[in-house]
């Protein structure tokens with residue numbers, strides 16, 4: 001077969017289409033969510049049902065306004081014209097699995113209600129001009145709730161006043177501690193008890209994770225330890241396996 005310019009041209013077109021398809025596909029797989037919360041999960045629950053499972057946050061309300069629109073699980077509009085990006089967390093974009101569940105959750109808690117904001121003192125706005133804040137409803141930290149419900153992944157972008165790994169830490173004992181106030185005051189001392197629940201330990205500072213017996217875990221500062229119950233959980237939160245212990 002004689003190779004003509006036409007052949008080369010059509011090969012180029014196929015190549016470009018293939019590259020396009022691959023990059024679109026990877027844009028949707030790289031989000032790092034577990035995607036396992038069914039969109040119907042909260043349909044039979046009222047906002048107060050959900051809120052009653054959480055203890056009051058230590059965050060301070062610096063501003064109050066009514067939420068007029070929920071864009072997705074981490075972005076809302078207020079009646080003062082402000083657009084708010086929930087700091088420290090990231091929920092699925094439109095078209096990605098998990099988008100509906102996280103958006104419904106935030107609508108249920110915030111839409112047409114007065115919400116409080118604790119604005120990030122280290123960085124007031126993101127590059128799109130959205131206010132970076134913890135959103136507080138009935139004294140509860142909604143950013144933290146999104147993480148604990150598995151509706152959001154951690155998105156820690158220093159400098160930030162808030163350290164979202166602290167919100168996710170209580171992940172394993174959230175369901176059965178309705179009225180307990182121990183979650184906030186014992187955070188500095190209870191790391192030994194929480195290490196039992198996770199067989200993998202991540203380092204929030206390096207972004208690597210290890211098996212709990214890896215020598216690196218002993219050297220790690222307590223405040224950087226993040227516990228995972230499975231390898232997938234660590235990967236989903238963006239952690240990279242340690243090369244030495246190969247978790």
Ligand SMILES: [Zn+2]
Pocket residue numbers: 209210211214215216242243244245246
């Ligand atoms: Zn290791």
